[in-house]
Amino acid sequence: IVLTQSPDSLAVSLGERATINCKSSQSVLYSSDNKNYLAWYQQKPGQPPNLLIYWASTRESGVPDRFSGSGSGTDFTLTISSLQPEDVAVYYCQQYSTLPFTFGPGTKVDIK
């Protein structure tokens, strides 16, 4: 499965909304459990990735509620509702529905 992300990068003013898209070359929705096998990770410079969202829309414990995930099947979105300085990072989507698992190319988020 190939994941594409858009945009490659974006700059958003503090307090404004940031939206990142992830498109899968085939569905990551399993009908048996009605779950989308898609996750979002945040990676800050010099740090390992950090899990933000799993099952496409479930926020990981401790992740601020300004982060939300949506979508189903092949089209997904990560939204940061009010960008904060600490949100400057690269964001990756990952599918874990079909082996080999794959990551999107990443979207870099900066402050405008």
Add this chain to the structure above:
Amino acid sequence: EVQLVESGGGLVQTGGSLSLSCAASGFSFSSYAMTWVRQAPGKGLEWVSSVSGSHSIYYADSLRGRFTISRDNSKSTLFLQMKSLRAEDTAIYYCARGSGFNYYSALDYWGRGTLVTVSS
């Protein structure tokens, strides 16, 4: 507290071999799938291999035959043996825990990584 600590990285010549380890603590290691992910300098994330709690294994297509993943549940340690290394294998190698017993799960904890540099 869940901790994953990778070791074994370093400089190796083209065609050489290297073995990485990931020491896990703070959770019941045998109950979780484990994964290696790598990141070439300045590049994105690349899934390498996963092993489930029942030792079921899968590799990225491009790495099968050169890399071997294994786990020692008695020592809470994950391994990655790499051979016939190429310049394009140069990367930070991260160990990550799957959030479930099988590897069809998101990666909820990550180590800080170990750098492997392959050079002639």
